[in-house]
Amino acid sequence: xxxxxxxxxxxxxxxxxxxxxxxxxxxxxxxxxxxxxxxxxxxxxxxxxxxxxxxxxxxxxxxxxxxxxxxxxxxxxxxxxxxxxxxxxxxxxxxxxxxxxxxxxxxxxxxxx
Amino acid sequence: xxxxxxxxxxxxxxxxxxxxxxxxxxxxxxxxxxxxxxxxxxxxxxxxxxxxxxxxxxxxxxxxxxxxxxxxxxxxxxxxxxxxxxxxxxxxxxxxxxxxxxxxxxxxxxxxxxxxxxxxxxxxxxxxxxxxxxxxxxxxxxxxxxxxxxxxxxxxxxxxxxxxxxxxxxxxxxxxxxxxxxxxxxxxxxxxxxxxxxxxxxxxxxxxxxxxxxxxxxxxxxxxxxxxxxxxxxxxxxxxxxxxxxxxxxxxxxxxxxxxxxxxxxxxxxxxxxxxxxxxxxxxxxxxxxxxxxxxxxxxxxxxxxxxxxxxxxxxxxxxxxxxxxxxxxxxxxxxxxxxxxxxxxx
Ligand code: SF4
Ligand code: SF4
Numbered sequence: 001x002x003x004x005x006x007x008x009x010x011x012x013x014x015x016x017x018x019x020x021x022x023x024x025x026x027x028x029x030x031x032x033x034x035x036x037x038x039x040x041x042x043x044x045x046x047x048x049x050x051x052x053x054x055x056x057x058x059x060x061x062x063x064x065x066x067x068x069x070x071x072x073x074x075x076x077x078x079x080x081x082x083x084x085x086x087x088x089x090x091x092x093x094x095x096x097x098x099x100x101x102x103x104x105x106x107x108x109x110x111x112x113x
Numbered sequence: 114x115x116x117x118x119x120x121x122x123x124x125x126x127x128x129x130x131x132x133x134x135x136x137x138x139x140x141x142x143x144x145x146x147x148x149x150x151x152x153x154x155x156x157x158x159x160x161x162x163x164x165x166x167x168x169x170x171x172x173x174x175x176x177x178x179x180x181x182x183x184x185x186x187x188x189x190x191x192x193x194x195x196x197x198x199x200x201x202x203x204x205x206x207x208x209x210x211x212x213x214x215x216x217x218x219x220x221x222x223x224x225x226x227x228x229x230x231x232x233x234x235x236x237x238x239x240x241x242x243x244x245x246x247x248x249x250x251x252x253x254x255x256x257x258x259x260x261x262x263x264x265x266x267x268x269x270x271x272x273x274x275x276x277x278x279x280x281x282x283x284x285x286x287x288x289x290x291x292x293x294x295x296x297x298x299x300x301x302x303x304x305x306x307x308x309x310x311x312x313x314x315x316x317x318x319x320x321x322x323x324x325x326x327x328x329x330x331x332x333x334x335x336x337x338x339x340x341x342x343x344x345x346x347x348x349x350x351x352x353x354x355x356x357x358x359x360x361x362x363x364x365x366x367x368x369x370x371x372x373x374x375x376x377x378x379x380x381x382x383x384x385x386x387x388x389x390x391x392x393x394x395x396x397x398x399x400x401x402x403x404x405x406x407x408x409x410x411x412x413x414x415x416x417x418x419x420x421x422x423x424x425x426x427x428x429x430x431x432x433x434x435x436x437x438x439x440x441x442x443x444x445x446x447x448x449x450x451x452x453x454x455x456x457x458x459x460x
Pocket of ligand 1: 178184218245
């Protein structure tokens with residue numbers, strides 16, 4: 001058999017619900033909370049799904065990218081909407097890297113280079 | 114693209130399609146649809162009554178959409194005769210049958226189509242026509258169809274898989290989106306889809322790919338907003354349908370390697386509430402040769418109804434109302450998520 005080259009297996013996504021096997025109470029609380037978070041509210045379920053897709057890219061979770069790409073399509077999102085959401089995540093990630101350079105700038109000045 | 118039949122594909126055979134669905138289900142250890150209905154206390158599945166007569170007047174079509182469950186196309190020749198239509202009219206006259214739902218192929222291409230609608234309209238019952246839109250622009254012969262529909266107060270139900278060109282054309286063929294928009298504008302100009310005009314224009318959405326249709330009302334809002342703002346087009350309601358894993362959609366699932374995941378998804382998303390409202394419970398489907406089926410999908414899978422009545426000429430409402438509906442694994446397509454029938458989400 002070919003050697004596994006990754007810890008991530010697409011079929012494991014379907015087993016997400018099994019995480020309650022050894023700790024059902026906390027898992028139930030999590031899934032109840034999760035369900036409430038993604039229900040239609042002040043933001044529509046579709047908007048929430050697009051946010052989830054952006055965050056999935058930022059935290060680089062392949063399971064969530066898989067799940068929320070499908071979910072946004074199911075909710076009728078356009079490809080443009082998917083990619084704009086992903087770019088929002090990317091912009092925040094790069095912006096948050098760059099904004100820390102203010103600290104570097106301060107240090108450079110403090111050291112009087 | 115040609116139909117599966119014209120290409121000599123193995124998938125043109127309904128036996129082959131059912132075999133694949135059975136094999137995939139066994140390989141993945143998926144429960145049979147009947148077993149799932151038993152769990153839900155719905156087996157055997159029986160009609161609530163034949164309210165709607167859905168008549169498939171033939172497989173001839175001006176399009177060859179990638180997901181077509183009929184395997185329709187310009188190369189198909191199966192067409193309902195006027196005699197069989199006459200038998201359908203007799204059945205339509207039966208008290209309790211409220212609606213005639215005409216489908217195909219492109220039903221307008223049947224040479225007896227207009228005669229059929231004219232005769233049916235004399236009963237004062239609801240008449241629906243499944244119109245693919247582009248047929249309305251397919252030449253002189255068809256150009257005045259919108260006026261014909263309006264004159265007979267026919268409800269128009271039209272497929273528009275998406276409110277953007279790319280996905281629509283990917284599924285239904287190059288240029289279909291632009292022509293569909295033109296046809297919709299024509300229908301709007303006659304009052305179709307305009308509030309309080311009395312002329313109903315509904316659109317049908319189905320996913321362009323191996324995923325489900327979620328959130329019919331959100332989708333309807335998106336379609337309404339986009340079509341109005343970008344194309345100045347209006348319609349009444351959007352019906353969100355699930356693609357059935359049969360015929361040409363089955364072909365694309367096999368080609369893309371999505372068949373296992375799709376079938377598993379349909380089964381996982383089984384919704385008992387949707388199962389109570391599947392369309393076979395209030396609809397009877399008539400094939401081009403007058404044979405009877407529980408639904409248009411069973412028709413394409415050659416699963417003729419059970420019991421003593423087998424042809425529309427033998428129509429007997431009380432016998433048909435008490436029949437047992439035939440089921441197979443494709444039925445999961447009707448009960449996944451919010452469910453899917455010719456009228457859209459059902460739960
Ligand atoms: S889906 Fe409709 S329009 Fe497309 S080929 Fe089939 S019958 Fe024709
Ligand atoms: S596929 Fe036909 S028989 Fe099966 S549940 Fe759907 S409507 Fe009923």
